[in-house]
Amino acid sequence: MTLEIRNVTKAFGGFQALDGVRLSVPLDSLFGLIGPNGAGKSTLFSVISGFLSADQGEITLGGRRIDGLSAPARARAGMVRTFQVPREFSHLTVRENLMAAAPAQTGEGLFGLFFRPGTVRREEAAIAARVEETIALLKLTRVADQPSGKLSGGQKKLLELGRALMVEPRLILLDEPFAGVNPVLIGEIMERIAELNGRGIGFLVIEHDLEALTRLVSRMAVMDRGRVLAEGEPAAVLDEPQVREAYLGGLS
Amino acid sequence: MFYAQLLVNGLVQGLVIGLAALSITLVFGIARFPNAATGDAMTLGGYSALAAFKATGSMALGGVAAFLATAVVSLLAYLAVFRQLANRSVVSLLVASIGVAFFIRAVLGVTFGHAQQVFMAPLSRPYVLGGVRITPLDLQLAAVAAIALAAVFGLLYFTPIGRQMRAVADNRDLARVSGVRPGRVMVALWLLAGGVAGVGGMMLGVKTIVSPESGWEMLLPAFTAAILGGIGSPGGAVLAGLLLGVAQEASTPFVGFTYKIALAFVIMLAVLLVRPRGLFGRVEGAR
Numbered sequence: 001m002t003l004e005i006r007n008v009t010k011a012f013g014g015f016q017a018l019d020g021v022r023l024s025v026p027l028d029s030l031f032g033l034i035g036p037n038g039a040g041k042s043t044l045f046s047v048i049s050g051f052l053s054a055d056q057g058e059i060t061l062g063g064r065r066i067d068g069l070s071a072p073a074r075a076r077a078g079m080v081r082t083f084q085v086p087r088e089f090s091h092l093t094v095r096e097n098l099m100a101a102a103p104a105q106t107g108e109g110l111f112g113l114f115f116r117p118g119t120v121r122r123e124e125a126a127i128a129a130r131v132e133e134t135i136a137l138l139k140l141t142r143v144a145d146q147p148s149g150k151l152s153g154g155q156k157k158l159l160e161l162g163r164a165l166m167v168e169p170r171l172i173l174l175d176e177p178f179a180g181v182n183p184v185l186i187g188e189i190m191e192r193i194a195e196l197n198g199r200g201i202g203f204l205v206i207e208h209d210l211e212a213l214t215r216l217v218s219r220m221a222v223m224d225r226g227r228v229l230a231e232g233e234p235a236a237v238l239d240e241p242q243v244r245e246a247y248l249g250g251l252s
Numbered sequence: 253m254f255y256a257q258l259l260v261n262g263l264v265q266g267l268v269i270g271l272a273a274l275s276i277t278l279v280f281g282i283a284r285f286p287n288a289a290t291g292d293a294m295t296l297g298g299y300s301a302l303a304a305f306k307a308t309g310s311m312a313l314g315g316v317a318a319f320l321a322t323a324v325v326s327l328l329a330y331l332a333v334f335r336q337l338a339n340r341s342v343v344s345l346l347v348a349s350i351g352v353a354f355f356i357r358a359v360l361g362v363t364f365g366h367a368q369q370v371f372m373a374p375l376s377r378p379y380v381l382g383g384v385r386i387t388p389l390d391l392q393l394a395a396v397a398a399i400a401l402a403a404v405f406g407l408l409y410f411t412p413i414g415r416q417m418r419a420v421a422d423n424r425d426l427a428r429v430s431g432v433r434p435g436r437v438m439v440a441l442w443l444l445a446g447g448v449a450g451v452g453g454m455m456l457g458v459k460t461i462v463s464p465e466s467g468w469e470m471l472l473p474a475f476t477a478a479i480l481g482g483i484g485s486p487g488g489a490v491l492a493g494l495l496l497g498v499a500q501e502a503s504t505p506f507v508g509f510t511y512k513i514a515l516a517f518v519i520m521l522a523v524l525l526v527r528p529r530g531l532f533g534r535v536e537g538a539r
Contacts, residue, residue: 049429075431089422092415099412100419101430107412109436110443124412167431 001027001062003048003079003171003204008057009226010040010047017043018054019226027062027170027202030193032213032220032234034206036246039223041206042084045173049081050074062170076103078170080163084179084206086156090149094140094159095131097148101166102127127166134162138192154185161192171202178209190216210238222246253383258501264390264459266497267397271452272474273481273489274404275445281421281484282441285345289329290449290474292356295467297322297453299364302462305371311389311458314371315396318454319447325356326446330438353468361464368461393455400451401490404444408486413440421484472513473500476520482530492531 003025010018017040025031035041046052048059050071059067066074089097105127106112107120135144138158143151148159157177164172177193178186186209193203193216207213213220214234221231224246230237237243272290279287297318304310304317329352337344378385408414413436420427420437428434453467460466477496481488496519500512507515523530 051425051429071428072431072433075429080431081429083426087423087426089419089426091422092418096415096418100415100427100432103431105412108416108433110413110440113407113411113413120412163430 001170002060003027003062003202004058004060005044005048006058006060008044008047008054008059010043010052010055016226018047021057021223021226021228023221023228023231025171025202025204028197028200029202029219030197030217031202031204032207032217033204033223034208034210034213034220035223035229038225040226041223042175043226044223045081045175045206048074049079049173051081075167075169078168079173080167080169080171081173082157082160082164082175082177084175086153086160088148088151088156088159088163091147093145094148094151094162095135095144097159098131098134098162098166099127101163102130103167130166134165137165137195138162139188154181154189157181157185157189158192161189165196165201169201171204172196174203174205174207176206176208178207178212186212214238254505255502256382256384258504259498260384260386260390262498262501263494264393264455264497265501266494267394268452268455268459268470268493269473269477269497270490270493271397271400271448271455272470273477273493274401274486275449275452276474276478277481277484277486277489278404278417278441278445278448280478281486282417282437283330283334283345284424285334285342285349286475287445288346288349288471289326289352289356290445291467291469291471292353292360293322293326293446293449293467294453294456294470295360295462295464296325296356297450298457298462298466299360300450301454302369302371302457311373311392312396315400315451315454318450319400320450322450322453323443323447326449327439327442330442334442335438357464357468364464366464368463370461371458373458389458393458396451397455400448404448405486407440407444413437417441469513472520473516476516476523479520480523480530485530488530 005021005023008018008021021044033041047054050069054067061077061079066077069077089100092100106116106123113120135141138161140155140158143155151159177189190212197203205213205217217234219232220234220237222229222237222243229246230240230243272294275290276287300321301314301318305314333348333352334345337348373389376388378387408417416432417437417440419432420434456466456470473496477493478489480496481492496516500515503515504512
């Protein structure tokens with residue numbers, strides 16, 4: 001089972017943000033995505049998650065075409081993204097943030113709410129139980145009833161991960177999960193990701209912190225100027241001359 | 253004592269403004285445009301309640317009729333007009349809502365005529381509490397408003413659809429990628445926003461008159477309250493409506509009856525100049 005991206009292109013005016021991207025991400029893997037700023041990584045996330053539509057190309061998730069689906073439908077198909085700058089429902093509490101993201105609720109339609117109250121109550125109880133599990137897993141118990149807008153940057157990253165988990169995803173797209181997070185919390189987030197991966201959830205991770213990323217992922221791809229330059233095991237990928245030139249050359 | 257009486261009168265008036273402001277703030281928070289059809293939705297509520305009241309003699313059934321009729325018409329307006337324009341600018345939607353407003357008014361005018369109509373509520377002896385007179389009718393109206401408010405806030409804060417409505421109001425894009433389906437949220441929004449406007453319209457009709465223009469004239473105080481309460485904040489809208497109602501009544505001895513409507517305008521200007529996000533507001537931007 002994979003997420004398959006075939007020949008995906010996306011242009012903004014004259015700027016070719018994605019230029020025939022091909023990538024195959026196994027749904028149970030820890031997969032890294034690196035590249036210099038402007039390489040098209042976040043655009044690719046937006047196109048995969050249905051936030052933007054691709055100009056051309058094909059995306060399948062576990063064999064099912066998803067590029068025609070709306071963003072909510074893709075989330076419900078088991079693939080959720082997080083954002084580089086964490087986003088949250090800032091006026092809702094942490095608990096409400098997580099509950100709002102749980103899919104397939106009978107009570108999300110007025111009909112179900114009024115005519116199937118028993119089902120709604122049962123679902124609410126089940127969702128509440130999962131929310132408590134997620135809060136405990138992410139160690140957010142102390143702030144569970146605070147408005148999420150008041151959380152620290154690292155806590156917001158954890159909340160984003162939690163919100164993604166509520167969808168019962170097969171694959172989570174993480175956009176710079178470690179950016180602006182203190183080193184202690186980075187370790188914490190990495191542990192959580194590894195633990196969730198152990199339960200069969202795949203991760204596709206954009207990250208600039210190469211040191212942390214190479215410890216986390218088993219495979220990675222490198223993007224530059226809207227294309228995938230190389231793909232493979234982290235050490236091998238980082239050794240390729242064109243990768244060093246495009247990406248690391250600018251750093252060292 | 254005189255002022256205590258004005259306070260009571262103001263609270264009833266304030267509930268009318270508060271219900272209308274709640275409708276406006278819900279639509280603004282979730283569908284992201286100022287709905288100028290809110291006033292005429294109130295008028296529709298007034299006529300619906302009047303028809304039900306004439307048929308049954310019950311104020312409570314009048315409230316139910318106002319809520320249902322206005323909810324359904326608002327939903328139809330969404331399906332026929334606002335949904336088609338969902339991705340247009342705020343100005344397009346505002347102008348479209350003015351069109352919807354004229355349409356509702358014209359249909360009401362043709363159907364019921366332009367003559368003023370009144371609720372022939374039976375006269376009853378007011379309760380006197382420490383010199384303040386409260387009529388049973390006011391209490392009934394306040395009860396209908398309280399039930400409508402309780403229903404809306406209960407739905408918003410204690411149900412899955414309410415949670416999702418607040419999530420969409422908070423961050424629409426995030427709601428989409430979290431799997432929240434916007435269609436259902438919008439249906440619930442328009443039923444609720446229409447319903448509360450309808451109940452407000454019934455109260456307005458009972459307290460004053462029912463005519464095709466009566467709701468339109470409520471738009472200014474209603475928008476003032478929505479802004480004063482912090483646009484997008486449901487609780488703020490209701491509180492600000494009550495405040496504004498009381499302020500209008502309390503100002504009557506000083507500025508006279510004719511000018512009390514102008515007070516709403518002065519307050520709106522003052523709020524926009526001094527505290528644009530309102531008393532209870534959040535920082536909110538519109539495109």
